[in-house]
Amino acid sequence: MKRLTKATLRTALNLFFFTVIGTTILAYTFNLTHERIAQSEAAAKLKLINQVAPTALYDNDLLNDTVTLPASAQLGTEQETPAYRGRLKGQPSVVVIEAIAPDGYSGKISLIVAINYDGVISGVRVVAHKETPGLGDYIDIAKNKWISLFGGASHQRYQEDDWKVKKDGGQIDYMAGATITPRAVAKAVHKALHYFEENRARLFAQQADN
Amino acid sequence: MNISEVKTILHNGLWKQNTGVVQLLGLCPLLAISNTVVNAVSLGLATTLVMVVSGSAIAPIRNYVPNEIRIPVYVLIISVLVTVVQYLMNAYMYPLYIVLGIFIPLIVTNCIVLARAEAFASKNALLPSALDGFAMGIGLTAVLGILGGMREIVGHGTLFAGFDLALGEMAKGWVITIIPDYHGFLLAVLPPGAFIGLGLLIAGKNYLTLRAEKKSKIIKITSTQTSAA
Secondary structure: OHHHHHHHHHHHHHHHHHHHHHHHHHHHHHHHHHHHHHHHHHHHHHHHHHHHOOHHHOOOOHHHOEEEEOOOOOOOOOOOEEEEEEEEOOEEEEEEEEEEEEEEOOEEEEEEEEEEOOOOEEEEEEEEOOOOOOOOHHHOOOOOOHHHHHOOOOOOOOOHHHOOEHHHOOOEOOEOOEOHHHHHHHHHHHHHHHHHHHHHHHHHOOOOOO | OOHHHHHHHHHHHHHHOOHHHHHOOOHHHHHHHOOOHHHHHHHHHHHHHHHHHHHHHHHHHOOOOOHHHHHHHHHHHHHHHHHHHHHHHHHHOHHHHHHHHHHOHHHHHOHHHHHHHHHHHOOOOHHHHHHHHHHHHHHHHHHHHHHHHHHHHHHHOEEOOOOHHHHOHHHHHHOEEOOOOOOOOHHHHOHHHHHHHHHHHHHHHHHHHHHHHHHHHHHHHHHHHHHHO
């Protein structure tokens, strides 16, 4: 019995020893790389944001001028999301918000939408989607420039009922082979625009802790 | 470690026991990520790196790890190494890291890594184990690369697209358009294309092996006949 306890203890100690070494190596690598990773992530985010809100539109530190939006059915979000506010010479100019189209052909389509202060959409990009390659994936700017048709769209340009794909009687172009995907995107962008119009004051409000 | 040992290890890893077309281990990344050459080769090389380092880490401690906990210890070592590779790729090859995504952490579950640790590194010294990891990894990378090339040509009509993700701006001009104005062939890009492509590769490998066997048999027979005569 005593010998068994001793053997078990030795095995446990052995495993513990390897765990400690493994943890040390991981902690060391994490320390070495986490700053660079954060930098790459911020750079990638800024690059994406600049696709929808060109740098000419703002002169502030947009990534750090954020307001947290609660989960919203209108945006399709289930968690709090950040909204990035661009200001030009101190005046609010553009806001970048995240929106989710819940009704894509194969699940959710994540979007970022940039809307100018005057309610004109500056640009839309798909951040993540699972649409069929070759059919529904033309919503991705890497595959097709379709998504850029939302640039310049507003309620002045499209009436309430025009925010649909042409097949449904609206004004939004789509491509043969996939209608569900662009329908979902158009609906989500339209809802995001409504959200902006209803919450504009709050979106651009100075944060309490600023 | 003498020359013939080195040769055997290399021959096993690259051809005779090739993980991709003979052992058929580690098919998850093989099928999922081999839609372009750059994805396939990058994941293959990351796996190779993990196999070399895990082989070299496990071989020297093989006599100190109690038999009953050797598998947990190996898994621990492999997952630490994979996480280190993941951190490094995230920090220094961010665009590629985004493309390979979940498949980098999934190297842990690639059974070929644990299989080599258990079958080779736990019974051999440091140098042969490292070499074995290298040979097995490169064998896998080669199969992944060929499969990626096949699927990229048939699926997209290009070769070497996207190398700038791994190597930076200078590789942007490496793309070779094999078929101009190609509209793509979806089947090759989706997972079934990987199964079909892999099947063709296995068939090709078997054909070559059988032909070599036949040839050596004929040589044997003729040589015995001449000696009898």
